[in-house]
């Protein structure tokens with residue numbers, strides 16, 4: 001296929017048959033750094049060869065915005081083995097139906113139903129951080145999964161005693177490698193897919209992961225069904241989708257896969273974003289000080305922040321946008337129309353580079369929330385703008401693949417970030433280096449484990465958090481008591 005390379009943008013020199021296997025290896029080990037170097041070396045687009053397949057990285061915002069929703073289908077492995085997972089689905093009718101379905105529960109107005117869930121989870125998050133600050137990564141994972149679980153099942157999943165949380169994140173860690181072209185050996189040598197199935201280890205690994213995930217999801221689908229039958233009113237997404245079975249191509253398998261996709265897509269991203277927030281704060285104590293000053297001025301020390309404070313907290317809002325821009329989590333795939341490329345060419349918008357575009361941002365490599373301080377629109381609205389220069393960042397993707405969960409994510413992240421900054425001092429531990437380029441391989445650029453100092457700002461703030469938790473517990477106990485009196 002290298003003969004087609006004449007019509008392709010420049011990139012590192014490929015080896016015959018192996019393509020740019022070394023660049024791909026370095027990319028998976030350190031995506032932020034390697035993606036960042038592409039624009040400097042090759043300009044607006046960079047071609048990297050996966051064996052004989054060209055992959056084009058789009059380094060300019062104009063180019064990325066012109067993409068399509070289609071997916072590379074040069075081998076069928078992903079689509080066949082991960083059916084009904086919208087992220088790897090080509091832009092066909094199934095894709096359109098699923099987008100519509102996700103949109104019905106995640107739109108701005110519909111997602112307001114989940115605000116209470118995020119209010120509670122953000123409170124539990126700060127409480128857990130008081131109890132065990134060193135486990136902050138797990139606290140972020142539990143926070144995120146519980147936010148999304150309530151969207152799907154209408155109730156919390158639970159706390160750390162529930163091993164399902166750790167199991168699900170462990171499954172996604174490997175499973176989501178499959179979602180990203182270039183991560184599997186068959187991307188470089190597609191002829192390996194012609195081997196008998198028993199000789200394809202990637203097939204068996206994926207099957208085991210899918211089975212484990214399905215076992216957990218089935219348990220919750222069944223519970224939701226029983227809870228609805230018992231109380232007649234559990235109107236959660238899982239149950240609503242079950243009622244749609246038989247239409248829009250939804251059968252048992254699609255039902256399970258769509259719920260699994262939503263839980264993973266929402267939890268893994270939101271949790272990674274929260275971990276990156278912690279990292280960015282540890283590296284920028286001066287920005288933490290400015291956030292504290294604003295929170296002290298607007299919220300004070302007599303109560304926790306609530307969502308209604310957002311309009312009076314421009315620095316916190318700007319800081320969240322800056323984390324999205326400066327430490328984006330996504331590496332996504334999209335098609336590209338405007339040029340004639342060899343059939344099967346894969347396209348990546350180079351998100352880390354796009355967020356560092358110097359035509360859009362002054363001094364893009366510095367973490368500076370103030371760049372967004374006069375920006376009153378939210379990130380979802382800015383993404384709808386026709387000019388890339390009006391976009392805050394591209395962490396939620398593009399066009400018809402734009403993240404449908406962005407409203408849920410933005411609310412939950414505001415609640416968590418404002419409450420964490422209100423309650424804690426966040427610092428680097430002297431002598432322990434924190435590096436942005438220490439990240440795990442995969443679809444998301446999640447940081448590898450790191451240590452930092454998270455200490456309560458004052459006993460008064462801690463007491464307020466515990467007081468709030470006690471009030472909720474009392475309310476729950478009272479309502480349970482009422483239920484049992486009513487029932488008995």
Ligand code: HEM
Pocket residue numbers: 086087088099102106148151261262265266267269270273329330332333334395396397398400401402403404405406408409
């Ligand atoms: C900080 C948090 C989040 C970020 C940065 C994020 C980012 C993204 C990006 C970049 C995509 C596009 C992927 C592609 O082009 O293939 C995406 C897709 C998706 N996201 Fe999010 N997301 C976040 C949170 C959420 C939440 C909370 C939910 C659900 C409640 C969610 C549900 C989805 C779904 C279902 C898709 C697939 C859409 C498609 O392929 O058409 N996301 N997300």
